[in-house]
Amino acid sequence: MGKGGKACDASTQNRAAWLHGVNDLRIQPYPLPPLGPTDVRVRMKAVGICGSDVHYLKTMSCGDYKVKEPMVIGHECAGIIEEVGSEITSLVPGDRVALEPGQGCWRCDRCKEGSYNLCPDMEFFATPPIHGSLADQIVHPGNLCFKLPDNVSLEEGAMCEPLSVGVYGCRRAKVGAETTVLIIGAGPIGLVTLLAARAFGAPRIVVADVDDHRLSVAKTLGADQVVKVSFNKEDVASEVEEIKKAMRKGIDVTLDCAGFEKTVSTAFGATRNGGKVCLIGMGHCNMNVPLTPAASREVDVLGVFRYKNTWPQCIEFISSGKIDVKPLITHRFGFSQEEVVEAFETSARGGNAIKVMFNL
Template identity: 75%
Template sequence: MGSQGDAKNGGEENMAAWLVAVNTLKIQPFELPSLGPHDVRVRMKAVGICGSDVHYLKTLRCAHFVVEEPMVIGHECAGIIEEIGSEVTHLVPGDRVALEPGISCWRCSYCKQGSYNLCPEMKFFATPPVHGSLANQVVHPADLCFKLPDDISLEEGAMCEPLSVGVHACRRANVGPETNVLIMGAGPIGLVALLAARAFGAPRVVIVDVDEFRLSVAKDLGASETVQVSTKAEVLKPAFSPTLMGLG
């Protein structure tokens, strides 16, 4: 992990939200690495709070990843380029960008095949022991910073990462104009999967959850139908043959 200590960038101290204990965040200095020739320094303007961040906050772990020392959280992010490395040509200071939070090795068989998301050496924002992006500024590879169109806000740019989950699910399920879709769970990822399924042309999207408010949001976002279920086990017989997405 990077160090805590004096952190001067662009003439000011760089601060970040450090997870230091269960349910305990502290705003402390965050020292950035030196800017490499293919890197950029980005001033963060919008950072989403993912379910993984909440898990780390409440339990100091998410699945088999365990926070063993203070860590900067956050990975859904967008910001403005402050400085570019000497070899960066496609970005300039002032550009608004969304950040891909995962840095792969670029050398393994998965990376060479284009499936860099499966890289076993992946360094992902806010996944121990890698620090995240809930900071004033971060340094990141320029190739993993994507310029936002003028009509996309920085807040929307930060949502590109969770939206990509819904897009990936639709691609894996071959969703199209002939596909009926059932989504199990109307949480944030379920809702972006709903939006993606609609964009992919799915004519009927049914979404299921235990929470009435979440289902009302799903209806507002274009769900064909919503189904509220109890927390008790029940056997449901669907009225159609759906493509199933478990995306709570």
């Protein structure tokens, strides 16, 4: 995958959505790098908008990552193989594939032990200075392209990226048939985490959020109970009691898909003694939370950063019907300058928009 500013020598007929500045997205030529022996060239067909993409558009940063030069946006994607490198044997032109957007170095200790998502030299679509995938075509390692069964659409293939976050969070927390689950936050990641927890067999799932519409969507997608909460930190104690009543028994695992000081405090308070709190959302960097009381109750805290080895399971969940991601795709746009701008504004406004998808 091409780094920002790196010279490329392929056709300039290829186009991509380039981020130039705050609220400045432009469709411009995107020359592709040469096709390596283990690479494939993919024609993009479905690309979703993630919250991190919106952060970059609105602030030119996301967490510690800063956009310092024009960058191609987008990382939730699927497409059709156009060309394969000389050493690729598992894929052929015409194959429909979902793309995993992050490539580890495969040399460091984290990669060698299998935790490539923690690689310090990770190259990840649309994380500066790595270019993303909202383009007509891209070049990507073949081993990060996963063939889709006939009954899985390209849009569903693109949804494997956000779904992977929920699947990996459930894996980290060991969600299963005897695990009661609280999910805090009913945005796109909270909703795919709900779908994943149900697919892993969780017998009872409660979802908490501040927004009535999102809670209604969570209920439609299979939440056993929903609880409306507030932004007010003083409401934590009363809301914890309300959440516990909704669960009807102890909460084994809380998956915080928001990551704010209040939501983490709520997670610690609601989770049973000896339970687990899995931190998926990253809303606040520094927090003042009741960690010592949680530690005294032996509540385990688990961090989640992206995912690893999740695409095959996500595809199987979708193909088998255990997970239906289609209801999450609420808006669709084409790949013109006007539609790209409108799509990102739609995603940024929130409201009834859950997943905004480009059909290229």
